[in-house]
Amino acid sequence: MGLTKRKKIQSFLGLRFLGLCTLIVLAFIIIVLSDIAWKGAGALSWEFIFSIPRKGMTEGGIYPALAGTVLVTMITALFSIPVGVATAIYLNEYASDSVLTKALRASIRNLAGVPSIIYGLFGVALFVEGAGLGSSVISSGLTLGLMTLPYIITSTEEALRSVPHTYREGALALGATKWEAIQTTVLPSAVPGITTGAILGLSRAAGETAPILFTGVTFYLRFPPDSLNNEFMALPYHLYILSTQHHAIEQVRPLAYGTALVLILLVILLNVIAFFIRYRFNKLKSSR
Amino acid sequence: MMNKEIKLEVKDLHLHFGEKHVLKGIDLKIPKNSIVALIGPSGCGKSTLLRSMNRMHDLNATVKMSGDILLDGESILNRQADAVAVRRKVGMVFQRPNPFPKSIFNNVAYGLQINGIARNGALKTAVTDALKDCYLWDELGDNLNRSALEMSGGQQQRLCIARTIAIRPDVILMDEPCSALDPISTARIEELILKLKEKYTIVIVTHNMQQAMRVSDYTGFMYLGELVEFDRTEKVFRNPEQDLTRRYVEGTFG
């Protein structure tokens, strides 16, 4: 066999192998999503979403868990978005190349890599025990907020960096102060990017279990929490309970599938919203 | 050579970008209501000099300056001088048109609003006047809510000039304002610059020597961070003192 021919076969097989790798990855994702969609769809109904669990969680719905997840994610947003956006503005607009800036950037990169269970430990020691907030919505929300912070900072900084420098110069040349330039020209242009990043960060927080495990989540409540100092149910933890801790695991499997489907739909919905904001923004940018 | 009132005076200005010595002792007097062109090969420091006249270098932490720049006899470089107030009096038009991603109206209104110069009815009048001064009013008419980004490059640059004159600065700095534009747009902007001389003092950096000849009263030739020659434009182009200047304007180097 000639060298050229061998090279051709080698290339053919090699490239097919790469395609196969991609197919395996896609197949896994599609199997996961379709299994949950297929078996979860049976459990899905308005009643499932809007009723409370009944008969030792063998019947009924997920309303308190869904409401708890929404509530705790709102606390996460209220904490992580202002702090994260402010930090990103400092880094991108004000910070000089100092030791402080380098320390800050290193902190952010490292915080992003810290395992979520460590945030759980930290939340217990700081909020639950240290600050005396107890096992509560607020403790969990703040813990998730800390976890989401590096994500928000990084995506906001990226959005700020993509605003052309000429906008800032134009504003300054007209006698704007630095803050006026940021407020009136930089931030409005960066808002779509910041929003996209924030939604993606929050969608991650909404699906997390480890950080809330010991900071506020509980396995059963008949109602959503009526105060931020109370414990709450959450969708991911509810799925964990239904699939591993329940006394009648096989019997509640359909409910577990339904819960998994709602959780994934919630995350995908947030991702799709973020995708469209980014898509429209890019289209706007390219039309300039 | 100049018995007119001096608007802007540069005194022994040195500027370093980190280790690099970019401006080496510039002395320059700019008379009121005149157009001064700064010419010279790329990297000679002409844009750097221009940007020091409205404290644009404040944005760059690696810049170190010594010497002084006086506006109406008062220093704009010392610590007491407020960079924001300086830029309010010394406007700038950039190499590439840089309108904000806002409506045409809001682009011109921007400086008026942040500086608290005009509101409501007065704002509308001021915007209209600025657009008329820049020949944009007739072209655009009542269509001021369009995005500024939809305009042509030449229109965008005239909008940037309109935005600058709307806040009635004393001095307008222009950094190669026509380098991104076609010849017809360039002609319109040159016409505009000549008209603006009645009200403003203008400093323009240009690569284009014909442009310097067409619009300016005075021309400064810079080379390697030094102001080699500064005189009336006819003199610089017809009968320069320095051999270096002659060779540059004749096009034998640079």
Added chain:
Amino acid sequence: MKAVFALAGLFTIFVLLGILALLVTNGMKAFNHIPFSSFFNSSYWNPAALGEPSYGLWQLLWSSLMVTAGALVIAIPLGIGTAAYLSEVASARIRNVVKPIIEILAGIPSVAIGFIGIVLIGPAIADLFRLNNGFNALNGAILLAFMSLPTIISVSEDAMQAVPKSFREGSYALGGNKWITLTKVVLPASASGIIAACILGFGRAIGETMTVLMVTGNATAMPDSFFDPVRTLTATIAIELGEVPYDSPHYYALFVLGILLFLISLAVNFISEWVASRYRYKVS
């Protein structure tokens, strides 16, 4: 205004130092009750044992490393293969479809992946290898592989995309085909970035909690093979933190595990950055 934003930045540094400080102070308290050596001398972790609790770390650390190593054996070839396909072979249209799907995988909550391990992967493993159940290290490794894939794929693909076009053109001009260009030019030029991607994938896998908690069986015994149940560092914290009394030696011992995990994540970060920075140097 600058001060306000700088304050927010300082807060972020404070959080990182705070995490470290809280972990260390709480972990140190463990040493008031438990001698340092007992974390290493005993191989078993059984802090709840009456009379003589043991705090051996090795078994937990070994379990974590075993599951993670298994995950990487699966994820690294798949991840690099997929990244190379997306970067070098796929058309823009395919890329625009595949990349968002992989982003969805990154977004699927870990508890849902764990659920899949229980309902799909576990039974499949049990059937295939004739085991009583599928709750073992293999199940965890498979799931962690797919959880670390989005990181490995996207970071590797970025590294391949950063290889200058002129390198590829040079190879084609010398008669190289796509495969040769990939293996002889693109992969070597992006090697540091790909290695950094794998290290980040390692960090993602070893820090993951819920999936391993749900599918690896959590038995506190030294595993012999991938078919044995294991209990990782992360799962141990997740299982025991809810049960231990506050302010007990056992409570503080869990923070020692936390310190260990935190240090691993710091090391992963620094090493991957160091490797990636060498790569930037090479290209410029």
